[in-house]
Amino acid sequence: MKRSILCLLGTFLSMLVHGQEISDQVFITKILDANTERFSKAAREIWENPELGFLEYTSSKILVDELTTSGFDVETDIAGMPTAFVATYSTGEGPVIGFLAEYDALPGMSQDAVPYRSVIVEGGSGHGCGHNLFGTAVVASGTALKEWIDANNIKATIKIFGTPAEESGGGKVYMARDGIFNGVDAVINWHPSDRNAANAASCNAVIGGRFKFHGETAHAAASPQRGRSALDAVEAMNMMVNMMREHVDQESRIHYIISSGGLAPNVVPDYAEVQYMIRHPDIVELKDMWERIGKAAEGAAMGTGTRVDIELASGLYGLLPNETLAKVMHKNLSLLGGVEYDEEEMEFGREIQKTYNSKNIPPLESAKKVQPYQLTFFPASTDVGDVSYVVPTVGLGTATWVPGTAAHTWQAVAADGMSIGFKGMMLAAKTMALTGKELILNPLLIKEATNEFKERLGDLKYEALVGDKKVPLDYNVKN
Ligand SMILES: [Zn+2]
Ligand SMILES: [Zn+2]
Known part of the structure; x- marks a missing residue:
């Protein structure tokens, strides 16, 4: 009842x-x-x-x-x-x-x-x-x-x-x-x-940035020995990263564009720039890839007698x-x-x-x-x-x-x-x-x-990938 x-x-x-x-x-x-x-x-x-x-x-x-x-x-x-x-x-x-x-x-x-x-x-x-x-x-x-x-x-x-x-x-x-x-x-x-x-x-986490190479200009035919090509550095870096593709986790994504590659073929370029975006679902793996790409950039600069500035542009979990x-x-x-x-x-x-x-x-x-x-x-x-x-x-x-x-x-x-x-x-x-x-x-x-x-x-503590970078408010402002 x-x-x-x-x-x-x-x-x-x-x-x-x-x-x-x-x-x-x-x-x-x-x-x-x-x-x-x-x-x-x-x-x-x-x-x-x-x-x-x-x-x-x-x-x-x-x-x-x-x-x-x-x-x-x-x-x-x-x-x-x-x-x-x-x-x-x-x-x-x-x-x-x-x-x-x-x-x-x-x-x-x-x-x-x-x-x-x-x-x-x-x-x-x-x-x-x-x-x-x-x-x-x-x-x-x-x-x-x-x-x-x-x-x-x-x-x-x-x-x-x-x-x-x-x-x-x-x-x-x-x-x-x-x-x-x-x-x-x-x-x-x-x-x-x-x-x-x-x-x-x-989804994938992503890091993007610019690799800015600085070299020396010279007449490409008359005095090539005086030049140090920033474009050579970009190409050397890309070659190393492209070889790296075989030795990263297969879920990785690596994209790049050459955003600046010199102004004329008869002038050794003193400036060249390549932009990279890399992705991986795992943030730790992604950070490790970014470090290895950075080493490729430094190696390319050393081998071509140029100098590189690495600029982190964005990073998303x-x-x-x-x-x-x-x-x-x-x-x-x-x-x-x-x-x-x-x-x-x-x-x-x-x-x-x-x-x-x-x-x-x-x-x-x-x-x-x-x-x-x-x-x-x-x-x-x-x-x-x-x-x-x-x-x-x-x-x-x-x-x-x-x-x-x-x-x-x-x-x-x-x-x-x-x-x-x-x-x-x-x-x-x-x-x-x-x-x-x-x-x-x-x-x-x-x-x-x-x-x-x-x-x-788990143990992961959130830390923005962009570090203390300022907000890129001018990202879409054309100079
Ligand atoms: Zn969209
Ligand atoms: Zn959307």
């Missing part, structure tokens, strides 16, 4: 909890549905004003204004970056949930929101990575979460981090180095994609996955489903798909689906990596691009400026807000995520 009463009570309580869960979900999605036009407009405005890394004055202001209107306290000029910001909404004690916003564009990617190649500004920038949607979805998500906190008298803090120059400069690195994410329990972010997926993802958080994100994404096209969007999609040069094109209908959960690895890199090494971090991708579209293409820019992009953006906003809500309501989840984070980190 007692047992059946307890059992009934249990069922009743779980119905109550489940019922509350559904009503929280409905509350949050309704707010976002009601604000679709407002945030689509903001995303379009950023898309119409594409700005390169550290120069995102208009874009960051659009987001800061939205956050201020929504009741957040906003601080700008963070970690030495005028276009970075931290927006906070706090009701006192409780979990601190962080969100990452990106809003920088790419050079040479100008394109109209039409399904054929149409440049708006010759040589102009464009949102080929969808960061106009990235930043706006995060702001929308934070706004909905704040409304929900207010309506339910919940104790929590939401922090929206405006992070400049993801594509060039890595703003998050300097924010992580300066402790801007200290005190945050979990960080949520997303990225535009051609599919909907919330995976526990890891890989992503530290967090399965605890990723599973919560995946559950919420699955609950919401994918992106539905109307007839006009289907037509846009069909036209875009005709322009691909690949045979392996997923059907347009795949935008409606949510990909199965998995642990994934991608060989590129992101400055979210550094954040993931200081706070448990989770991300997702939604179908803001027509299925089959790759990042950094005109097809991506086109979708980022119209309704297909905005639909994917709102799906991301909803998924992130529901995930944030769940973390706020369930401190055990945060505890579990923190334990996983510590376990994965």
Whole structure:
């Protein structure tokens, strides 16, 4: 008898909890549905004003204004970056949930929101990575979460981090180095994609830098013995590094360009420069490779009678996955489903798909689906990596691009400026807000995520790869 009463009570309580869960979900999605036009407009405005890394004055202001209107306290000029910001909404004690916003564009990617190649500004920038949607979805998500906190008298803090120059400069690195994410329990972010997926993802860490060789000029025919060729040094260095490829871990990636190789063949070049980027999933292995490449540069200088200056330009950690958080994100994404096209969007999609040069094109209908959960690895890199090494971090991708579209293409820019992009953006906003809500309501989840984070980190202590380097604010300023 007692047992059946307890059992009934249990069922009743779980119905109550489940019922509350559904009503929280409905509350949050309704707010976002009601604000679709407002945030689509903001995303379009950023898309119409594409700005390169550290120069995102208009874009960051659009987001800061939205956050201020929504009741957040906003601080700008963070970690030495005028276009970075931290927006906070706090009701006192409780979990601190962080969100990452990106809003920088790419050079040479100008394109109209039409399904054929149409440049708006010759040589102009464009949102080929969808960061106009990235930043706006995060702001929308934070706004909905704040409304929900207010309506339910919940104790929590939401922090929206405006992070400049993801594509060039890595703003998050300097924010992580300066402790801007200290005190945050979990960080949520997303990225535009051609599919909907919330995976526990890891990726390559990367170091990039310039090797500047200095020699002596001379007439290349009349007095070659007087010359010491800086270009010879670059070539000697590259040869040694290319031989090194056989003796590094096979997961390594080594890329270089000769950014300066002399001015005329009849003048022995007194200056030559080679830029390297190297990648590896393991930070220790990567640092070791960088040291060996440095030795090759010194050896090349010694052998050619030149001198080398090594300048570290950037360094990003890989992503530290967090399965605890990723599973919560995946559950919420699955609950919401994918992106539905109307007839006009289907037509846009069909036209875009005709322009691909690949045979392996997923059907347009795949935008409606949510990909199965998995642990994934991608060989590129992101400055979210550094954040993931200081706070448990989770991300997702939604179908803001027509299925089959790759990042950094005109097809991506086109979708980022119209309704297909905005639909994917709102799906991301909803998924992130529901995930944030769940973390706020369930401190055990945060505890579990923190334990996983510590376990994965092991003995590794985060130290920014860029050391005490100043923020390269002039990265995209043409002299
Ligand atoms: Zn990108
Ligand atoms: Zn991106």
